[in-house]
Amino acid sequence: MPWNSCQRCHKLLAIVAILSALVIFALPQPALAQVPEAASRSGALPHSPLTDPAIEKRVDALLKQMTLEEKVGQLAQYSSGAPTGPSAGNADYPSMIERGEVGSLFNLDSARAANQYQHIAVEKSRLHIPLLFGLDVIHGFRTTFPVPLALASTWDPAIVEKAARIAAQESSAAGVRWVFSPMVDIARDPRWGRIVEGAGEDPFLGSVMARAYVRGYQGKSLSDKESVAACIKHFVGYGAAEGGRDYNTAEISEHTLREIYLPPFYAGIREGSASLMSSFNTLNGLPATANPFTLTQILRNEWGFPGLVVSDWTSVGELVPHGIARDKAVAAQKAVTAGIDMDMVSDSYHQHLADLVKSGKVSQTRLDEAVRDVLRVKFALGLFEDPFTDESHEIQGALPKERVEVARLAAERSFVLLKNSPAGSRPILPLTSEVRTIALIGPLADDARNMLGPWAGRGRPEDVVTLKTALEQKVGANKIRFAKGGELQTASDAEIQKAVETAQKADVILLALGEEADTQSGEAASRAYLNLPGRQEELLEKVAATGKPVVLLLFSGRPLTLPWAFEHVPAVVAAWFPGIQAGPALVRVLFGDEPPSGKLVVSWPRTIGQIPIYYNALNTGRPPENTDLTHPPQNSVEKYLSRYIDEQNSPQFPFGFGLSYSSLEYSQTHVDSAKLHASDKDIQATASASVRNEGNRAVDEIVQLYVRLTGTSMEEPVRKLAGFKRISLAPGESRTVSFPLGAEAFSLWDMQNKLRVEPSHVQLWISPDSSRGLPAELEIVE
Numbered sequence: 001m002p003w004n005s006c007q008r009c010h011k012l013l014a015i016v017a018i019l020s021a022l023v024i025f026a027l028p029q030p031a032l033a034q035v036p037e038a039a040s041r042s043g044a045l046p047h048s049p050l051t052d053p054a055i056e057k058r059v060d061a062l063l064k065q066m067t068l069e070e071k072v073g074q075l076a077q078y079s080s081g082a083p084t085g086p087s088a089g090n091a092d093y094p095s096m097i098e099r100g101e102v103g104s105l106f107n108l109d110s111a112r113a114a115n116q117y118q119h120i121a122v123e124k125s126r127l128h129i130p131l132l133f134g135l136d137v138i139h140g141f142r143t144t145f146p147v148p149l150a151l152a153s154t155w156d157p158a159i160v161e162k163a164a165r166i167a168a169q170e171s172s173a174a175g176v177r178w179v180f181s182p183m184v185d186i187a188r189d190p191r192w193g194r195i196v197e198g199a200g201e202d203p204f205l206g207s208v209m210a211r212a213y214v215r216g217y218q219g220k221s222l223s224d225k226e227s228v229a230a231c232i233k234h235f236v237g238y239g240a241a242e243g244g245r246d247y248n249t250a251e252i253s254e255h256t257l258r259e260i261y262l263p264p265f266y267a268g269i270r271e272g273s274a275s276l277m278s279s280f281n282t283l284n285g286l287p288a289t290a291n292p293f294t295l296t297q298i299l300r301n302e303w304g305f306p307g308l309v310v311s312d313w314t315s316v317g318e319l320v321p322h323g324i325a326r327d328k329a330v331a332a333q334k335a336v337t338a339g340i341d342m343d344m345v346s347d348s349y350h351q352h353l354a355d356l357v358k359s360g361k362v363s364q365t366r367l368d369e370a371v372r373d374v375l376r377v378k379f380a381l382g383l384f385e386d387p388f389t390d391e392s393h394e395i396q397g398a399l400p401k402e403r404v405e406v407a408r409l410a411a412e413r414s415f416v417l418l419k420n421s422p423a424g425s426r427p428i429l430p431l432t433s434e435v436r437t438i439a440l441i442g443p444l445a446d447d448a449r450n451m452l453g454p455w456a457g458r459g460r461p462e463d464v465v466t467l468k469t470a471l472e473q474k475v476g477a478n479k480i481r482f483a484k485g486g487e488l489q490t491a492s493d494a495e496i497q498k499a500v501e502t503a504q505k506a507d508v509i510l511l512a513l514g515e516e517a518d519t520q521s522g523e524a525a526s527r528a529y530l531n532l533p534g535r536q537e538e539l540l541e542k543v544a545a546t547g548k549p550v551v552l553l554l555f556s557g558r559p560l561t562l563p564w565a566f567e568h569v570p571a572v573v574a575a576w577f578p579g580i581q582a583g584p585a586l587v588r589v590l591f592g593d594e595p596p597s598g599k600l601v602v603s604w605p606r607t608i609g610q611i612p613i614y615y616n617a618l619n620t621g622r623p624p625e626n627t628d629l630t631h632p633p634q635n636s637v638e639k640y641l642s643r644y645i646d647e648q649n650s651p652q653f654p655f656g657f658g659l660s661y662s663s664l665e666y667s668q669t670h671v672d673s674a675k676l677h678a679s680d681k682d683i684q685a686t687a688s689a690s691v692r693n694e695g696n697r698a699v700d701e702i703v704q705l706y707v708r709l710t711g712t713s714m715e716e717p718v719r720k721l722a723g724f725k726r727i728s729l730a731p732g733e734s735r736t737v738s739f740p741l742g743a744e745a746f747s748l749w750d751m752q753n754k755l756r757v758e759p760s761h762v763q764l765w766i767s768p769d770s771s772r773g774l775p776a777e778l779e780i781v782e
């Protein structure tokens with residue numbers, strides 16, 4: 001069904017609603033609650049900045065004046081600047097823009113460059129339609145925040161929103177009014193390099209983060225000059241690339257798609273995201289860039305998305321190597337028909353779309369819909385009124401203090417304390433200022449570039465304060481003994497030996513090891529081995545062999561499989577790639593000026609053989625109680641269970657896990673109702689538990705709520721996250737944490753792929769991570 005004029009979408013929605021109502025009343029229905037509109041993936045979009053009738057009128061009027069070629073021009077996007085994909089495109093942009101053949105450019109590097117192109121578009125092209133400038137602003141523009149996986153590990157949507165707002169201000173000051181972010185792909189496989197760009201493995205947390213980014217980027221109004229259009233990506237299934245190999249095929253049932261992979265996209269769209277990007281992967285046999293089921297049926301017809309859908313870099317042209325298009329003409333036809341409005345870089349629309357329309361292979365209506373989607377965003381951004389950027393607003397000198405402060409806070413909250421065993425009478429962390437000498441060792445201890453992480457926008461190494469600099473500021477350079485111990489990928493015997501000697505002379509050792517941001521994390525950086533690169537593990541083992549207390553700081557875009565380290569090193573911190581304030585943030589947390597409070601948003605595997613590993617898995621018919629290898633199966637009852645013979649089932653660290661410097665006591669979870677009715681439209685219960693800080697240090701704790709439904713029509717995960725709260729507790733303080741739960745928490749996608757509350761047995765855990773606690777129980781009856 002053709003789709004996209006707003007009037008039409010309203011009519012269609014009305015017809016669908018009437019038909020569904022007729023069907024619902026005509027058929028004998030079990031007494032099951034339809035989940036309310038907000039959760040049922042249908043209905044009007046409350047926050048969309050693109051459903052303004054005044055804008056629609058202007059779009060109509062402009063469309064009437066456009067030639068076929070000018071319409072196609074609005075759908076062509078090219079990269080001008082350092083490429084972020086295999087180089088392709090068409091370089092004669094000035095004359096193309098003048099002829100109205102370009103709708104958008106991206107990868108430009110300044111407001112000045114943007115203005116130069118914009119002058120051509122609005123002064124020389126026949127209809128004066130402004131260009132839309134885009135960029136991959138993934139975790140900041142110039143103020144570089146922790147990578148998105150780390151930002152999600154804060155479990156703090158408010159700080160993520162602030163970071164996105166700063167990114168919007170800096171991007172817009174450089175002429176960029178469209179950011180290709182947030183990436184909301186669920187990722188269950190740390191081999192996939194792009195796990196670093198998302199919020200991890202959980203759809204609930206992923207949805208919260210998706211909304212926070214969209215709010216931050218788009219602000220109160222898209223037409224605010226400091227707002228930028230968000231682009232949720234990659235639609236859909238990209239994170240499920242087989243073998244974790246980038247761009248690879250994904251096979252996901254419709255049930256799992258709806259339950260796990262789609263919710264963060266839906267959340268971002270409901271928050272008003274102005275655009276969406278399709279993904280490279282094939283999904284269930286059909287490339288996602290030519291997939292009408294996801295791009296039209298779900299996105300437009302079910303969700304009513306009024307925004308702009310852009311392909312990924314050359315993904316329209318890639319329909320040829322995928323094997324579903326003989327040439328780029330067929331590729332263009334299939335992509336546009338499936339629902340892609342704008343062709344990023346592949347030039348297929350530019351070359352073939354006009355002919356496809358003339359020959360009737362692509363309908364005029366579909367072409368107009370696509371053009372409307374582009375124009376609507378340009379109008380909503382206010383580009384027609386004010387297409388240029390004031391070049392004096394771009395930051396040239398030092399970053400403003402308030403932005404640096406947000407970067408530091410975000411980094412502090414993103415670190416996950418994985419291990420903190422006693423060294424002597426007390427845990428090794430926090431360090432005390434009385435420590436006499438610290439050996440600072442490792443290739444990342446004084447490395448500014450890698451702290452920025454992959455996809456660092458226009459981040460600059462000179463803005464980074466490294467761990468070495470911050471540590472010297474904290475305790476004085478005279479207390480620090482530094483040895484690099486080699487590079488990330490190589491080291492000489494002499495460098496390792498020097499590091500060991502340096503370690504021997506210190507009271508405590510801080511070891512800064514990890515991945516190289518650009519080549520080992522991010523796009524096109526999938527890894528088949530998840531160990532420390534180069535000779536870093538050898539360095540670690542030799543330094544640890546000195547017997548001095550070691551704190552291992554891991555900088556990476558993913559969990560790394562380091563069983564030796566987790567067994568032998570007393571303290572380990574997952575520091576991710578923390579951004580410009582890497583050093584100060586780490587020093588504050590290491591010395592206890594700020595409590596460690598991040599928690600894992602991905603399950604941390606013991607070995608790559610366990611991958612994919614995720615907490616919200618389905619049970620099997622043969623779940624083992626204990627997969628501890630010291631208790632091998634004794635009989636056939638214990639043998640024929642779902643387990644490995646050579647590794648435990650459990651991850652090294654579960655989803656939601658993270659230690660603090662204190663100890664916390666969770667009470668039993670309590671729920672205020674024992675019985676609920678599936679037919680109750682306002683189904684509601686409240687789960688609560690008290691959390692007490694038993695230690696003598698203040699903590700920031702992320703209290704998590706998990707749900708399991710059994711007795712349902714479809715099998716449900718052994719646990720799924722349904723809420724969380726970040727709380728602060730002084731020593732000895734106790735707080736009751738409550739979670740009101742509505743239909744969404746009790747619902748599941750049924751056999752007809754409808755979201756419903758069914759009669760079921762419900763278990764609820766309020767716990768510090770996804771593996772602990774005893775559940776409260778309740779029944780949902782008909």
Ligand code: NOJ
Pocket residue numbers: 084085136180233312313523
């Ligand atoms: C390819 C990536 O998949 C996408 O995330 C990015 O936005 C585009 N390149 C543009 O750089």
